[in-house]
Amino acid sequence: MSVAKKQYKRVTVKSLVEMKANKEKISMLTAYDFTMASIVDGAGIDVILVGDSAANTMAGHETTLPITLDQMIYHASSVIRGINRSLVVVDLPFGSYQSDPKEALRSAIRIMKESGAHALKLEGGKEIKDSIKRILNAGIPVMGHLGLTPQSIYKFGTYTVRAKEEAEAEKLKADAKMLEKIGCFAVVLEKVPAKLAKEVAESISIPVIGIGAGNGVDGQVLVVHDMLGMTHEFNPRFLRRYLDLHTEMTNAFAAYHKDVKSGDFPNENEQY
Numbered sequence: 001m002s003v004a005k006k007q008y009k010r011v012t013v014k015s016l017v018e019m020k021a022n023k024e025k026i027s028m029l030t031a032y033d034f035t036m037a038s039i040v041d042g043a044g045i046d047v048i049l050v051g052d053s054a055a056n057t058m059a060g061h062e063t064t065l066p067i068t069l070d071q072m073i074y075h076a077s078s079v080i081r082g083i084n085r086s087l088v089v090v091d092l093p094f095g096s097y098q099s100d101p102k103e104a105l106r107s108a109i110r111i112m113k114e115s116g117a118h119a120l121k122l123e124g125g126k127e128i129k130d131s132i133k134r135i136l137n138a139g140i141p142v143m144g145h146l147g148l149t150p151q152s153i154y155k156f157g158t159y160t161v162r163a164k165e166e167a168e169a170e171k172l173k174a175d176a177k178m179l180e181k182i183g184c185f186a187v188v189l190e191k192v193p194a195k196l197a198k199e200v201a202e203s204i205s206i207p208v209i210g211i212g213a214g215n216g217v218d219g220q221v222l223v224v225h226d227m228l229g230m231t232h233e234f235n236p237r238f239l240r241r242y243l244d245l246h247t248e249m250t251n252a253f254a255a256y257h258k259d260v261k262s263g264d265f266p267n268e269n270e271q272y
C-alpha cells in the first residue's frame, strides 16, 4: 500500500522539499547497478543514492576511500539506465573535491555529463563550503552529508556515533544551517543521537535524511545490501533487515551446486 501523500511521476529535488513541507517521509536506498536500480525504482523508492559505499559492497574495500571518479561514473551510469521515477544522487568520491573548488566543480561536471545523474552528495561542512557553492553555482543540485562521514574515517578512528559532545553537536547544527543557506536541497545525517538529528530537522526547511539518526528526521536511507541481509556480518543497531538474502542465496547456490554435481540439472525441459 502506498503511503505517499502526492504521486510524483518523477521525483525531483523540488519534490523532496515539498514532501518535507507536507510532512511526507522520504525513502532513499543505495544502488550501484542497472538491475538493482530498476527494482528499487519500481518499488517506488523516492531517491536512489549511488553511494561511495560501492567501494565496500561492490569491490570489497574496508573503507570508502579507494573508489575513483571513473568507477563512480560507471556505477552511476548503470543506475541511470535502470530508473524511471527515482531521483538519482551520486557521491563525489574521496580525493575528487577536497583540494580546491575548481577541482570539485570539474569532478561534479564529469559525473553529471558522463552518467546523467540528477544531483551530487558531498561529505563535510564549512571546510568544503566554497566547493559546494561553486558546484551549486553551476546549476548542479547538492545534498550535504554530516555526522559520521566515512571518507574521514581515519580522522575519527572509529565508526562510532558522532556529535555526542556539545562542541561537535554545535558545529553540526551550524554546518546544517550553512548548507541550507547556501542552497543545498537536502542533508544526510549519519550516526548521530536521535535528539540532535530531530533538532536539526526542525531547524531547517530542507529535508534531513537519516541513517542511524532516529525517527525525528524527514526521511531514511539504508545501504541496499545491508537491508536485504546480504552483508550478514554487519550488525549496527540502526539496521533493519527486510530479508535474509545471505542465507537465501547461499542455499540457492548450494542447491545448484548439488544439482550440477548429481547431473539433475539441466533436465529434459531445460535443454534444446
Ligand code: KIV
Residues within 6 Å of the ligand: 030, 049, 050, 051, 052, 053, 054, 091, 188, 190, 211, 221, 223
Ligand atoms: O555511500 C553511502 O552509501 C552513503 C550512505 C550511507 C548515506 O553515503
